[in-house]
Amino acid sequence: MPSHSDIVVAGGGPVGAAFALAVADSRFSVTLLEARQQAKSPISQRTLALSYGTRLILERLNVWQTLQQITPIRDIHISQRGTIGVTRLHASEENVPELGYVVEYRALDAALQTALADSNIAVHYGTSVSASGGNRHLAWLNWQTKAASGMLTSRLAVIADGGNQTEPASQKQQKQYDQHALLAWISSERPHMNEAFERFTPDGPMALLPHGEGFALVLTAAPDKIRHWISLDENAFLTALHVHFGDRVGRFLTVRDRSSFPLRYSLTQHSAKDHRIFIGNAAHVMHPVAGQGFNLGLRDAWELANQIHACSHRHELGSTDMLARYQRARRLDVSASMLFTDQLVYWFTLADPVLRHARGLGLATLQQWPPLKHFVARRMMFGAQAW
Ligand SMILES: Cc1cc2nc3c(=O)[nH]c(=O)nc-3n(C[C@H](O)[C@H](O)[C@H](O)COP(=O)(O)OP(=O)(O)OC[C@H]3O[C@@H](n4cnc5c(N)ncnc54)[C@H](O)[C@@H]3O)c2cc1C
Structure with a gap:
């Protein structure tokens, strides 16, 4: 382990790894510290809906080309249980080949780790960052492995640890949603035809994302209800899901790999200060209702990489000016995405x-008003900024 690197990345999850790849060809040295052992794939069973904008970034990082088991989303059907208003988004109306894609978190991680192995980035697996800080001149990170520990200084420390370790809770605006998400793989009577379904119910929003031959299910509800859903035997679960979701894809035939996650909102107060920047879930954690968390984090990583490529001298790295430019560039997208997602959950769960x-009327109006629908679709694909 070196004692200094121009740029240090804490966390090699999807956002930290993508960021490291985006600056691999910069003029600065890059060191990445990842807590997992190299051969250990992440335990998360979640599937991710990637936006079309995310595909464009992953293509430029040469990661998209090796990504396995991608299921395109060409249409999105948004409805609310108990009312007739529906909104339908179509790729053909947005002049894009697909609105988005569904991949497993593990598959995305595998493609990113392969790209890291082929790059010139020094990746240290099995290395946890236990604390970090900074001052006017540089940032520091405390790291530890099973066998050793030490301190690493840098001009720029990029914290991408998913919000796990390095920032005290007092530095975050946080709340629990009092909802858990149930994840599972489902097969249905009718094929998905590359259509994703977002359905708002009094219990909480649910999504069926086309994935392989079936769907990835994300169902949100109060923790005790999710425990109940998980305790049901397979037939009872499939019948209850049919009642909950309706008949759009016919009966549900099989379910496997049910798991659950608590859902929270978290926004780091000072995401760029004293030669440190927080990106991805380390900066913001949102409800998965709109499938935006990773997409937003990747746009953090991409913007930060652009700022770094624009630095011609080492002393500009992590400077107050650079951090302020980054924050200005990201403010609108981050705040608009967090607010939109949070308000969606709030308004759609009021009884x-x-x-x-x-x-219901709102969904019907959105369907009948193409400019607004177009605006919503572009926001979901590219965030709140021009690309
Ligand atoms: C149920 C659910 C469904 C979701 N669906 C979607 C979706 O459809 N679309 C979407 O865009 N987003 C979705 N998300 C959000 C998405 O999973 C996250 O936004 C994304 O994983 C954030 O990536 P990250 O790299 O910032 O953090 P993480 O994925 O948490 O990765 C953090 C990395 O840092 C490492 N690490 C942790 N602590 C340390 C440490 N102390 N030192 C060194 N390394 C460390 C970890 O091992 C890990 O590799 C969903 C989330 C949930 C919970």
Whole structure:
């Protein structure tokens, strides 16, 4: 382990790894510290909906080309249980080949780790960052492995540890959603035809994402209800899901790999300060309702890499000016995405019958108003900025 590197990345998950790849050909040295052992794939069973904008970035990183088991999303059907208003988004109407893609977190991780292995980045697996800090001149990270520990200084420390270790809770605006997400693989009577379904229910939003021959299910509800869903035997689960979701893809035939996650909101207060920058889930954690968390984090990584490529001298790295430029560039996208997702969960879970009908009317209006629908689709694909 060196004692100094121009850029240090704490966390080699999807966002940290993508960032490291995006600066691999810069003029600066890059060291990445990842807590997992090299051969150990992540335990997360989640599937991710990647936006079309994310595909464009992953293509430029040469990661898309090796990504396995990608299922395209060409249409998105958004509805609310108990009302008739529906919105449908179509790739053909947005002039893109696909609106998005569904991949397993593990497959994305595997493609990124392969690309890292082929790059010139010094990756240290099995190395946890236990603390970090900074001052006007540089940042420091405390690291530890099973056998050793030490300190690494850098001009720029990029914290991409998913919000796990290095920032005290007092530095974050946080809340629990009092909802858990149930994840599973489902097969259905009718094929998915590359259509994703987003359905708002009084319990919480649910999504069926086309994946391989079936669907990846993300169902959100209060923790005790999710425990109940998980405890059901297979037939009871499939019947309950049919009642919950409706008949759009016919009956559900099989379910496997049910697991659950608690859901929270978290926003780091000072995401760029004293030669340190927090990106991805280390900076912001959102509800998965709109499938935006990784997409937003990747746009952090891409913007930060662009700022670094624009630095002609080492002393500019992590400088107050550079950090301020990064924050200015990311402010709108991060705040708009966090607010949109949070408000979506809030308004669509209020039980008031008047509001329920207003929401149904809102979905119907969105369907009938192409400019607004186009705006929503572009935001979901590219975030709140021009590309
Ligand atoms: C149920 C669910 C469904 C989701 N669906 C979607 C979706 O459809 N689309 C979407 O865009 N997003 C989705 N997300 C969000 C998405 O999973 C995250 O936004 C994304 O994983 C964030 O990536 P990250 O690299 O910032 O953090 P993480 O994925 O958490 O990776 C962090 C990495 O840092 C490493 N690490 C942790 N601590 C340390 C340490 N102390 N030192 C060194 N390394 C460390 C970890 O081993 C890991 O490799 C979903 C999330 C959930 C919970």
